[in-house]
Amino acid sequence: MNDTVEIKVPDIGDFKDIDVIEVLVKPGDAVEKETSLITVESDKATMEIPSPAAGVVKELKLKIGDKVSEGSLIMLLDAGAGAPAPEAAAIPSDPPLSKDAAAAAGMAPTPVAAAAGADLHAEVVVLGAGPGGYTAAFRAADLGKKIVLIERYATLGGVCLNAGCIPSKALLHAAKVVTEAEEMSRSGIEFGKPKIDVDKLRSWKDALVGRLTKGLAALAKQRKVTVLQGVGKFESPKQIAVDTPAGVKRVSFDVCIIAVGACVARIPGFPYEDARLMDSTAALALADIPRRLLVIGGGIIGLEMACVYDALGAKVTVVEMADGLIPGADRDLIRPLAKRIEKRYEAIYLNAKVAKLEPKPEGLLATFEGEVKPQQQMFNRVLMAVGRRPNGAELGAERAGVAVDARGFIAVDKQQRTNVPNIFAIGDVCGEPMLAHKATHEAKVAAETIAGHKAAFDALTIPSVAYTDPEVAWMGLTETEAKQQGIDYDKASFPWAASGRALSIGREEGLTKLLYDKASKRILGAGIVGVNAGELIAELVLALELGADMEDIGLSIHPHPTLSETPFFAAEMALGSITDLYLPKKP
Numbered sequence: 327m328n329d330t331v332e333i334k335v336p337d338i339g340d341f342k343d344i345d346v347i348e349v350l351v352k353p354g355d356a357v358e359k360e361t362s363l364i365t366v367e368s369d370k371a372t373m374e375i376p377s378p379a380a381g382v383v384k385e386l387k388l389k390i391g392d393k394v395s396e397g398s399l400i401m402l403l404d405a406g407a408g409a410p411a412p413e414a415a416a417i418p419s420d421p422p423l424s425k426d427a428a429a430a431a432g433m434a435p436t437p438v439a440a441a442a443g444a445d446l447h448a449e450v451v452v453l454g455a456g457p458g459g460y461t462a463a464f465r466a467a468d469l470g471k472k473i474v475l476i477e478r479y480a481t482l483g484g485v486c487l488n489a490g491c492i493p494s495k496a497l498l499h500a501a502k503v504v505t506e507a508e509e510m511s512r513s514g515i516e517f518g519k520p521k522i523d524v525d526k527l528r529s530w531k532d533a534l535v536g537r538l539t540k541g542l543a544a545l546a547k548q549r550k551v552t553v554l555q556g557v558g559k560f561e562s563p564k565q566i567a568v569d570t571p572a573g574v575k576r577v578s579f580d581v582c583i584i585a586v587g588a589c590v591a592r593i594p595g596f597p598y599e600d601a602r603l604m605d606s607t608a609a610l611a612l613a614d615i616p617r618r619l620l621v622i623g624g625g626i627i628g629l630e631m632a633c634v635y636d637a638l639g640a641k642v643t644v645v646e647m648a649d650g651l652i653p654g655a656d657r658d659l660i661r662p663l664a665k666r667i668e669k670r671y672e673a674i675y676l677n678a679k680v681a682k683l684e685p686k687p688e689g690l691l692a693t694f695e696g697e698v699k700p701q702q703q704m705f706n707r708v709l710m711a712v713g714r715r716p717n718g719a720e721l722g723a724e725r726a727g728v729a730v731d732a733r734g735f736i737a738v739d740k741q742q743r744t745n746v747p748n749i750f751a752i753g754d755v756c757g758e759p760m761l762a763h764k765a766t767h768e769a770k771v772a773a774e775t776i777a778g779h780k781a782a783f784d785a786l787t788i789p790s791v792a793y794t795d796p797e798v799a800w801m802g803l804t805e806t807e808a809k810q811q812g813i814d815y816d817k818a819s820f821p822w823a824a825s826g827r828a829l830s831i832g833r834e835e836g837l838t839k840l841l842y843d844k845a846s847k848r849i850l851g852a853g854i855v856g857v858n859a860g861e862l863i864a865e866l867v868l869a870l871e872l873g874a875d876m877e878d879i880g881l882s883i884h885p886h887p888t889l890s891e892t893p894f895f896a897a898e899m900a901l902g903s904i905t906d907l908y909l910p911k912k913p
């Protein structure tokens with residue numbers, strides 16, 4: 327049999343008139359079903375177009391540089407020599423998912439054949455759809471892999487979009503507007519006390535989260551990523567059982583990426599059945615604005631939520647076991663934040679902890695240990711923000727042979743591979759720092775490695791940001807680490823009181839600090855406290871990655887008047903060329 331069929335570009339989502347950047351076959355080549363024929367590239371994605379059938383390439387109908395859309399003719403294929411002709415040449419024909427699995431997936435089935443005993447098969451299965459998981463799934467799909475993305479919740483986006491980065495930043499924006507309006511009275515502009523409609527504020531925040539998660543669902547659909555809703559657990563190094571709303575579905579896979587994230591850590595013995603004891607998810611749900619709020623934990627998440635509730639009118643108390651707030655950051659960066667919130671909050675207790683929390687009709691009665699007076703206090707709500715625990719222990723990982731440590735972390739190599747060669751892990755579940763930008767970076771490394779690219783996690787730093795007011799951001803080496811490691815560093819700290827822009831926005835408490843190698847003056851680390859520190863730190867991350875020295879920063883013209891001048895001024899301090907400050911000459 328020798329049937330000539332036209333092979334056309336299948337449905338590639340919204341992409342139209344995109345460039346052909348590679349033609350991977352030539353006339354006379356024998357191709358299997360799923361052999362990649364061409365690579366196309368848009369400004370958003372690169373993808374390979376597979377053959378919907380086996381056969382021999384008869385004639386190519388396009389070349390590198392041509393523009394294609396759905397339906398463009400790629401080639402004529404002799405679908406013979408025992409290879410059945412495709413039913414519909416334009417779109418790859420696939421064994422359909424079982425009806426239930428397709429319903430659970432909520433979208434069109436992808437072209438994969440299930441292994442024996444499995445309901446569907448994935449070249450790459452991604453377990454968990456947070457920033458790590460969806461990024462890995464999308465990148466691997468763009469690199470031509472057939473993906474099944476398993477997520478226990480109905481929406482994609484994980485903690486970051488649904489109960490972390492995004493909703494917290496939305497509420498922090500609301501908080502900033504309230505406090506800035508309040509503080510304008512010093513400059514002669516008085517606003518009335520804000521009327522806060524909690525229901526409306528919550529709906530606004532929920533709507534923007536919804537917009538982002540719907541956007542992710544659309545991006546998954548465009549890439550033909552099969553999304554399966556349910557809790558996944560390993561059955562073997564090649565199969566996961568997923569408990570979906572339509573029953574258990576088995577997914578066999580060639581490669582798996584574990585991206586199950588982390589959950590809230592808890593202090594045992596507290597009354598978690600009482601809704602007035604909140605975790606960060608409940609705090610972001612914004613049930614009401616308590617009169618008195620106790621925040622247990624003076625780390626980033628606790629202090630961000632404290633900032634929100636303080637601006638909305640709650641009297642906030644923070645209790646922290648360590649001797650300072652945000653223990654990972656240098657103390658000089660924390661001082662301006664501590665000074666500001668000490669004035670605004672009811673109390674900040676350091677070297678102290680909550681020993682007991684008792685539900686009473688009028689609130690939660692906290693008994694403190696440490697230098698806290700009075701030792702028993704009543705709060706309307708309590709936020710538990712004592713850290714996050716990786717979800718590695720709940721996956722049946724032992725059935726796949728994947729090693730999980732006592733805390734629930736899964737160790738990986740530079741390619742994000744676990745101890746099992748076809749299983750990768752990314753994001754919060756594979757180690758600190760538990761941050762979304764670490765998860766997405768690791769996701770790309772894993773996806774690219776799986777697709778045969780040369781990739782490794784070799785970033786020099788993962789920046790940290792507390793989006794408090796003021797913000798605190800740091801990257802590279804901290805001064806504490808430099809001292810501990812005996813590194814021969816020097817530093818330049820530029821006080822924002824000498825920045826025209828900081829003064830003009832009424833926020834002169836900031837500080838920008840650069841740490842650099844004494845001999846070469848190359849940047850080693852940086853820390854910023856002040857408004858927008860989280861945005862400003864990005865320049866210094868790039869500087870570190872490029873191996874920049876103080877001249878690179880101090881001789882690059884920065885726009886005036888901006889807060890972005892503060893790293894530039896600090897570099898000028900390091901070079902001794904600063905004129906916006908007077909530095910006495912070193913003897």
Ligand SMILES: Cc1cc2nc3c(=O)[nH]c(=O)nc-3n(C[C@H](O)[C@H](O)[C@H](O)COP(=O)(O)OP(=O)(O)OC[C@H]3O[C@@H](n4cnc5c(N)ncnc54)[C@H](O)[C@@H]3O)c2cc1C
Nearest residue numbers: 454456458478484485486490491558587753754760761762
């Ligand atoms: C309040 C708060 C604020 C934060 N703010 C920031 C910030 O500003 N910047 C920042 O970088 N980071 C922030 N983070 C941290 C950030 O949210 C996480 O680092 C990030 O979400 C980790 O991504 P991930 O993909 O590893 O895991 P996650 O986002 O946790 O996603 C894991 C997904 O896997 C799913 N899952 C787990 N187990 C299974 C299973 N067995 N089967 C199916 N699905 C499963 C979960 O439902 C979840 O959707 C914040 C966190 C919190 C709590």
